[in-house]
Amino acid sequence: MDAALKPSKSNRITTLQFILIIHSMQLGVGIISMPKDVADVSGTDGWIAIILGWILSTAASLIIVQVMKKYPDGSIIDLIEHYFGKWIGKLAMALFAVYFLLYAYLIFDRMVLLTQSWIMQQTQSWVLMLLFVIPAYMLIKGGVRDIGRFAEITFFASIWMVFVISTLFKDGNWLHLLPVLKEGWLPVIRTVNTTILSFLGFECIFFIYPHLEKKQSASKGVIIANTLTMLIYLFITIICFLVFSPDEITFFNDAVISAVKIIEFRFIERFDLLILSIYLMVIAKTWISALFMSVYCTSRLIVGKYYVHAGIFLVAMVITNYALNTGWNESIEASGYFSKIGFAVAFIGPVCLWLVLLVMSQFKRWQT
Amino acid sequence: MEFFLRLYKLLTHRQVVMLRQSREDHTPDRGTVAAGLKENLAVLQSIFSKAPDLIIRSFIYKQSGQRAALVYLCGLVDKNSINNNVLYQLMFEPIDESQHMTNLPITIGDLKSTQQWSQIELMLLEGHSILFLEGAELAYSLDTQGWPQRAISDSQIEASLKGAHQGFIESGWQNVALLRRMLSTRELKMIELYVGSRVRCKVTILYLEDLALPELVQELHNRLMELNIDCVLNTGELTEYLEDRPFSLLPQFITTERPDTAASQLLQGRICVVVDRSSSVMIAPVGIAAFFQGVDDYSTRWPVATFMRILRFVACFIAAFLPGIYIACISFNVEVIPLDLILSIGQFRAAVPFPPLLEALLMELMLEMLREAGVRLPAPVGQTVGIVGGIVIGQAAVQAGIVSNLMVVVVASTAVASFILPNFDMAAAIRLIRFPVMFIASMFGIIGIVACFMTLIIHLVQLRSLGESYSTPIAPVRIKDWKDVFIRMPLWSMKNRPDSIRSLQKTRIGPKRRL
Structure with a gap:
């Protein structure tokens, strides 16, 4: 294992960085299709499902923090190795490596698809991928701390978007939301399936927790991170529900961009292009962080420097994209399968692990 | 065969050189003075x-x-x-x-x-x-030292309106004296050492003992001691040997010719290095924010200074990205530009036979040449060059159909913006960044600019100056320090020293305002 990956004084992160890394893993491409996905199941009551999803994801994050507290100086891999032995540790490494690699690739692919269909129609998607290989490699090489700092700058540099998008309120119609719970709770609860998946990403706590400077603020941090994500989801979804009519909204795949397209200033037209371009930075830090977690696992599993692995994976991603030449349909289908794995890793896994650890810590052997 | 011959020659040549060097290294020790x-x-x-x-x-x-x-x-x-x-x-x-x-x-x-x-x-x-x-x-x-030297005068490259009009000169002890005059306190400590194996050069490290972190002073001292150079003629040479990331575009230390700037940096817990025979002084460690702070910021009233600060950040962005954005908008994302504007741009562009990238490169290179020519020439001739160049760029090039009107506006505002930054090294770096941005923008449009911006931020985040983070207080965020970054709050409100510069003393002594 690389010494640079071990938690040490030189790669500690502050609480704000901890919050923003989690938040930036959650907020990514999902938000763009979210209003449609939610409205498909439960119409304009979907926003309630976001709040329910938030409660579940916060609970899951808190459980992950509880799990990590059992072995605060190491990542989930160290924890599993400590409690279950070397080989199960290796299995977990492989599992997480594949999981985060898929996570990174799917988002990267989706990001490039979005760019291609909205901004650069005539450019091949793998060429667009090539453009982000160098920044991604640089950032991964920098490690957790630099990812945290990058998340901070990107967060502060993209706050203005919220204000620009709020100008849409004047085009909205609040009546679209009424009546609340028009079809009862059942559709809302069915939508929770979709919304909790959009909170995926908090499982990165497994890997960044040991780097956190003040461990006691971890629980507070994950609550803030989830809340921040929830507020942004809620804000965007409600804006889209207000702007589009309840029937109309299901026709827009990328409802957010379509809504932003309405914004027009005297000095700039097609504001959606500008916002989407800059939002690419927000999307990028999602998959770059995920790729970092992946190479964290592979560099422990197989020999080699973690950034060399990152380079290989990035090139492999471009080649895969070139070879498969996938489009929107494949991407959406793959995300459907992936979200099932994501649900297992981020929700079921931590709960089981926590219960097992609770039982184990009753025995003397594992109490230290 | 020839290859081996060459290799042999190369090797023997190296041996000769090494022999010669070793002879020079071992000048006989002549011992002590005799009686006769x-x-x-x-x-x-x-x-x-x-x-x-x-x-x-x-x-x-x-x-x-x-x-x-x-x-x-x-x-x-x-x-x-x-x-x-x-x-x-x-x-x-x-x-x-x-x-x-x-x-x-x-x-x-x-x-x-x-x-x-x-x-x-x-x-x-x-x-x-x-x-x-x-x-x-x-x-x-x-001690009968007295060599030819110029009088203490205002700094040429860091002119200030309201700051002190004394600049450093080419003699080390006088520069130290200027700093001593600025900070006449016993906490001002100095370490003297000699650098250079052929020609010795006296280098003085200055710091305030109750502020500067001892480990930083030690680090700088170590780096200077480990240096093995023939000769140091200038502070700029020295900084190149001391940098953490030698391949970065950005300056990682400030070199200044102004004693008041150096003194204010010392008061923030930073360390100064005075190099004998050089008229600039190196300051370490620095963060990105320090390059945007001018001397006059603290002598003008704070609303004005705040405005200047924001202006500098905007100018920095313009200087690095405006030509790129123009190219991206013209060649890829035409739909972003409002209709009336795009019509008039189209009208002008129709007369120009070159692609936007070539047009922009032509003008940017012309501008850089004019700037460089203006620096080298004596003042009256330099002015003439400026005027001639200005007319050529401004009017004749447009009429000749080489560039479009809007391109001239873009290039001119880029040029003006790049001169707003108070630090020369930073301004030069920003001017250089513009070229890769232009190339990427011509290939990938607005997405390319975002990717460039991302790369730049990632690089900023990873830079270190003397082992300290370069991007503080922006990342890691220290909101309290933002009082003196994007804005300049009134001095009496800055009760604490900035967190982003680690120092021994957290609060300033007695910043009180009489109401």
């Missing part, structure tokens, strides 16, 4: 062979009747003080029996005795004069 005056002078002649500027003045020391010799390098000494304070005193001062022989009647402050020839050699080269006495097994070194 003649022997001493002979040794001296052999050390300084072919040095017509070595002056040896032999005379009789009146007090004791001994033969004596005063040696110095003419041009490095103050002749007045040698004639009046040394030679006159020694040759004509009446005999005073009560005085001990070693108590020389010389009216010069700094008088040391030494025995080592190596020491004497260095002293002579630094402008001291050496006094030998017959029968004494030691030599006296007298």
Whole structure:
């Protein structure tokens, strides 16, 4: 294992960085299709499902923090190795490596698809991928701390978007939301399936927790991170529900961009292009962080420097994209399968692990 | 075969060079001063062979009747003080029996005795004069330094409106004195060391002991000690050897010619390095924010200073990205531009046969050449070049159909913006960043610019200056320090020292405002 990956004084992160890394893993491409996905199941009551999803994801994050507290100086891999032995540790490494690699690739692919269909129609998607290989490699090489700092700058540099998008309120119609719970709770609860998946990403706590400077603020941090994500989801979804009519909204795949397209200033037209371009930075830090977690696992599993692995994976991603030449349909289908794995890793896994650890810590052997 | 021959030649050549170098490294140690005056002078002649500027003045020391010799390098000494304070005193001062022989009647402050020839050699080269006495097994070194130097004047590249009008000059001890005058406190500590294996250069590290972190001072000291250079002529050379990331575009230390800037940095807990023979002073460690702080910011009223700060950040963005954005909008994302504007742009662009990238490159290169030409030429000619160039860029090029009107506007505003940054090194770096941005923008449009911006931020986040984070207080975020980054709050509101510069003392002493 690389010494640079071990938690040490030189790669500690502050609480704000901890919050923003989690938040930036959650907020990514999902938000763009979210209003449609939610409205498909439960119409304009979907926003309630976001709040329910938030409660579940916060609970899951808190459980992950509880799990990590059992072995605060190491990542989930160290924890599993400590409690279950070397080989199960290796299995977990492989599992997480594949999981985060898929996570990174799917988002990267989706990001490039979005760019291609909205901004650069005539450019091949793998060429667009090539453009982000160098920044991604640089950032991964920098490690957790630099990812945290990058998340901070990107967060502060993209706050203005919220204000620009709020100008849409004047085009909205609040009546679209009424009546609340028009079809009862059942559709809302069915939508929770979709919304909790959009909170995926908090499982990165497994890997960044040991780097956190003040461990006691971890629980507070994950609550803030989830809340921040929830507020942004809620804000965007409600804006889209207000702007589009309840029937109309299901026709827009990328409802957010379509809504932003309405914004027009005297000095700039097609504001959606500008916002989407800059939002690419927000999307990028999602998959770059995920790729970092992946190479964290592979560099422990197989020999080699973690950034060399990152380079290989990035090139492999471009080649895969070139070879498969996938489009929107494949991407959406793959995300459907992936979200099932994501649900297992981020929700079921931590709960089981926590219960097992609770039982184990009753025995003397594992109490230290 | 030929390859091996070449290789052989190369190797033997290297051996010769190495031999020559090793010979130079082992100059024989000449030991200590002898008792006889003649022997001493002979040794001296052999050390300084072919040095017509070595002056040896032999005379009789009146007090004791001994033969004596005063040696110095003419041009490095103050002749007045040698004639009046040394030679006159020694040759004509009446005999005073009560005085001990070693108590020389010389009216010069700094008088040391030494025995080592190596020491004497260095002293002579630094402008001291050496006094030998017959029968004494030691030599006296007298501080008679006085070499040609210019008067203290305002700095050329860092002009200020309301700041002090004294700039550093090319003599190290005077620069230290200027700083001492700015910060007359006993906490101002100095470490003197010599750098350069062929030609020694005195380097002084200055810091405030109750502020600067000892480990940073130690780190800088270590880096300077580990240096192995032939000779340091300029602070800029030294910074290149000390940088954390030598391949980065961005400057990782500030070099300034202004004592007030250096003093204000010292007061923030940073460390100064004064290099003898260079008129600029290095400051370490620095963050990105320091490059946007001008001297005048603190002497003008805070709303005005705040406005200037924001202007600088905007200008920095314009200087780096505006040509790129223009190219991206014209060649890829035309739909972003409002319809009326795109019509008029189209009208102008129709007359221009070049693609936007070529058009922009042409103008940018022309502009850079004009700037460089203006720097090299004497002021009156430089102005002419500016005017001629301005007219060529502004009017004739457009009429000739080489560039479009809007391109001229873009290039001109980029140029003006790049001169707003108070730090020359940073401004130069930003000007350079513009070119890769232009290329990427012409290939990938607005997405390319975002990717460039991302890369730049990632690089900023990863840079270190003397091991300290370069991007503080922006990342890691220290909101409290933002009082003096994007805006400048009133001075009395900055009760605490910035967190982003780690220092021993967290609060400033007594920033109180009388209401």
